[in-house]
């Protein structure tokens with residue numbers, strides 16, 4: 001079958017324990033990405049989603065079995081591979097922190113088994129983005145300047161802030177911790193933030209994306225949701241086409257996410273709607289039916305005027321919180337303070353810009369996002 005840049009392959013794969021290498025290879029072949037990944041021996045960065053210090057069974061990050069299969073594919077094609085990412089927040093952003101991250105998420109075991117490298121270089125470089133819509137420069141991990149191209153390996157997840165986590169959002173992990181926080185502060189408007197994510201993603205030389213949808217996360221993703229078996233590997237070359245498919249898995253019309261844009265994908269394999277007719281459960285902050293707020297102009301004005309209606313401030317669960325302070329470090333506007341006694345951090349609602357970095361960064365799932373009043377009214 002003839003493929004184009006927008007061809008996306010969806011290949012069934014129900015377990016991480018059997019047939020994963022075959023499924024990844026088949027998805028890359030069907031989508032045409034395999035051809036783009038062959039050629040002269042190269043140094044390739046494999047970029048999984050290693051958002052937090054949690055083991056693979058919580059379905060927060062890309063499963064090591066998928067990363068293993070991608071590394072093997074690249075090695076068979078004659079390339080040398082390095083795995084790299086930066087976790088959320090600035091806390092523990094160090095070589096020691098990365099050692100711990102790779103150990104907990106299973107990447108250390110992948111490296112030991114395949115002989116590939118792990119990135120421990122925490123330096124960064126500033127890059128110009130002359131084509132950027134809202135960003136004209138960005139700070140990215142230095143390792144990007146030492147590789148020829150990148151394979152993006154995200155997890156299929158919903159997201160309390162952007163709605164979906166997929167190909168585009170995963171590449172934000174190449175922005176090191178403290179800079180990530182500053183982008184949240186700078187782009188407190190969700191649509192501008194999404195365009196910034198897109199500007200960053202499109203500046204990175206990605207040849208292929210392989211999305212882990214074997215076990216996805218629904219509800220309050222990217223870290224506080226519930227694992228759900230979807231049973232797919234999704235692959236393709238075009239980031240925006242792949243995220244149009246991600247949106248459909250999340251039960252969203254891709255046109256409701258204007259920042260996605262791009263040409264619609266041609267799907268090879270079962271469609272997202274055949275696999276998951278109702279889509280993944282939405283985060284508590286979101287609703288499918290936006291009513292009059294489906295209009296982006298009305299939504300943007302209303303969001304500013306009715307912050308609490310659209311986006312409630314987070315709440316800390318006292319009984320889960322271990323007072324580690326990770327969320328305080330992750331907050332871009334200093335809206336969180338650790339109490340003087342043994343209380344969980346308190347949110348200063350007036351300061352809070354509802355970026356949910358605290359929710360994303362908490363390793364103990366102790367930050368909850370109350371259901372938005374808009375979602376309560378409309379559903």
Ligand code: SF4
Pocket residue numbers: 316317320321322323324325326327328344345361362363364365366367
């Ligand atoms: S809410 Fe989470 S990140 Fe924040 S102090 Fe408590 S356990 Fe740590």
Ligand code: SF4
Pocket residue numbers: 314330331332333334335336347351352353354355356357358359
């Ligand atoms: S307290 Fe508010 S501003 Fe701070 S990280 Fe959490 S959601 Fe973002």
